[in-house]
Amino acid sequence: MLTIWGRLNSHNVKKVAWFAQEIGLPFVRHDVGMEHGMSDAYLAMNPNRLIPTIEDGDVVLWESNAILRYLAHRYAPEEIYPADPAQRAQGDKWMDWQFSFADAQRDAFIQLVRRQSGQRNLQV
Numbered sequence: 001m002l003t004i005w006g007r008l009n010s011h012n013v014k015k016v017a018w019f020a021q022e023i024g025l026p027f028v029r030h031d032v033g034m035e036h037g038m039s040d041a042y043l044a045m046n047p048n049r050l051i052p053t054i055e056d057g058d059v060v061l062w063e064s065n066a067i068l069r070y071l072a073h074r075y076a077p078e079e080i081y082p083a084d085p086a087q088r089a090q091g092d093k094w095m096d097w098q099f100s101f102a103d104a105q106r107d108a109f110i111q112l113v114r115r116q117s118g119q120r121n122l123q124v
């Protein structure tokens, strides 16, 4: 069964778990990252000290978009990941654009949503 390593309040973990649910792929998930820490065994799988990482049989994979492409290609090739290059590129475009969007909104999200009012730095 697919194993997802990473805390669910990470958007990069959330999208992998969401995708697995979307295509009806069973999985188990283990909390890793932030307050949950990262064990040596986890770091042996992903030395970047980031989440998510998946294990799928012998396949160990990190980088959330690479994970989504792998799962789509392996488990839902036609319904989610079209073979036609032009159609596939439309999905890839939005998936990669998400990182540009994340970069643009990260400081506002951390300061305004994650931090209490007295701890915010609105100058970043």
Ligand SMILES: N[C@@H](CCC(=O)N[C@@H](CS)C(=O)NCC(=O)O)C(=O)O
Residues within 6 Å of the ligand: 010, 011, 012, 013, 032, 033, 034, 049, 050, 051, 052, 062, 063, 064, 065
């Ligand atoms: N490009 C990476 C970024 C991964 C990333 O930045 N993950 C964050 C959570 S969203 C992380 O690992 N933070 C450290 C932690 O949770 O301890 C990916 O898409 O997988």
